Amino acid sequence: MAIRRIIRAVIMGPPGSGKGTVSGRIVKSFELTHLSSGDLLRSNIKAKTELGLLMKSCIDQGQLVPDDVISRLILAEMRYMNNSSWLLDGFPRTVNQAEALDNEFSVDTVINLDVPFQTIKQRLTSRWLHLASGRVYNIDFNPPKIAGLDDITGEPLTQRDDDTPDTVNRRLKAYENQTQPVLEYYRSKGVLETFSGTETNKIWPHIQAFLLKKLSTEKEKVGGKA
Ligand SMILES: Nc1nc2c(ncn2[C@@H]2O[C@H](COP(=O)(O)OP(=O)(O)O)[C@@H](O)[C@H]2O)c(=O)[nH]1
Numbered sequence: 556m557a558i559r560r561i562i563r564a565v566i567m568g569p570p571g572s573g574k575g576t577v578s579g580r581i582v583k584s585f586e587l588t589h590l591s592s593g594d595l596l597r598s599n600i601k602a603k604t605e606l607g608l609l610m611k612s613c614i615d616q617g618q619l620v621p622d623d624v625i626s627r628l629i630l631a632e633m634r635y636m637n638n639s640s641w642l643l644d645g646f647p648r649t650v651n652q653a654e655a656l657d658n659e660f661s662v663d664t665v666i667n668l669d670v671p672f673q674t675i676k677q678r679l680t681s682r683w684l685h686l687a688s689g690r691v692y693n694i695d696f697n698p699p700k701i702a703g704l705d706d707i708t709g710e711p712l713t714q715r716d717d718d719t720p721d722t723v724n725r726r727l728k729a730y731e732n733q734t735q736p737v738l739e740y741y742r743s744k745g746v747l748e749t750f751s752g753t754e755t756n757k758i759w760p761h762i763q764a765f766l767l768k769k770l771s772t773e774k775e776k777v778g779g780k781a
């Protein structure tokens with residue numbers, strides 16, 4: 556079996572904290588596979604799969620989808636990423652999901668973006684998305700080169716149905732009640748690394764330095780629990 560330096564990471568933070576933005580930068584700087592639960596759910600909705608149609612109303616109301624549905628979906632995708640480095644974005648979001656992940660894969664590090672709720676609310680109403688790739692833009696922060704179009708493909712950008720002020724408030728409540736306990740779960744395992752701030756450009760160099768150090772000290776792994 557090939558010996559490789561691998562890292563299994565999770566990125567956490569409230570909706571709009573910059574998980575997708577930072578994930579894009581991590582993927583550019585480090586060789587790992589990005590898996591976003593939100594992107595996966597939205598691609599199911601776009602493709603009108605049975606699962607997508609069932610989950611749409613839940614997502615549009617700012618609620619979390621059921622644990623067993625999302626855990627099955629993500630873990631099925633992860634089984635294709637055998638023995639490679641990965642970055643999970645948006646999963647796990649409950650302690651139940653974290654335990655389901657733990658049953659199959661071990662997590663080396665959890666990057667927690669600690670961004671104040673007030674900062675987030677302002678960002679989300681000006682978020683624009685390229686659905687097919689998950690590339691994310693913001694009218695104020697990182698606008699597309701041509702308004703309304705993706706920089707790479709030139710395809711139209713869309714706004715998310717759940718980025719309205721009321722739904723954002725419901726998502727922040729769900730985060731407080733259901734996702735914050737996951738931070739405790741990972742803190743007690745000694746893998747939680749928190750980065751606080753209000754600007755991604757200021758937080759990013761710290762995350763980059765942390766991952767560089769992590770990758771240089773991470774022991775080479777062979778086989779074992781995936
Ligand atoms: N104003 C501002 N917007 C940001 C910053 N970082 C990310 N954004 C934008 O905020 C929105 C939410 O970021 P995103 O990465 O999608 O967050 P996620 O919901 O945690 O995945 C997007 O429109 C980003 O382009 C920042 O430092 N300042």
Ligand SMILES: Nc1ncnc2c1ncn2[C@@H]1O[C@H](COP(=O)(O)OP(=O)(O)O)[C@@H](O)[C@H]1O
Nearest residue numbers: 570571592593614618619620625645646647648
């Ligand atoms: N792990 C998960 N558990 C339950 N619901 C999820 C999960 N991941 C995504 N969702 C659903 O998809 C929505 C959008 O997720 P995501 O794109 O990750 O949001 P954000 O980027 O704003 O944090 C969530 O509000 C929730 O309804």
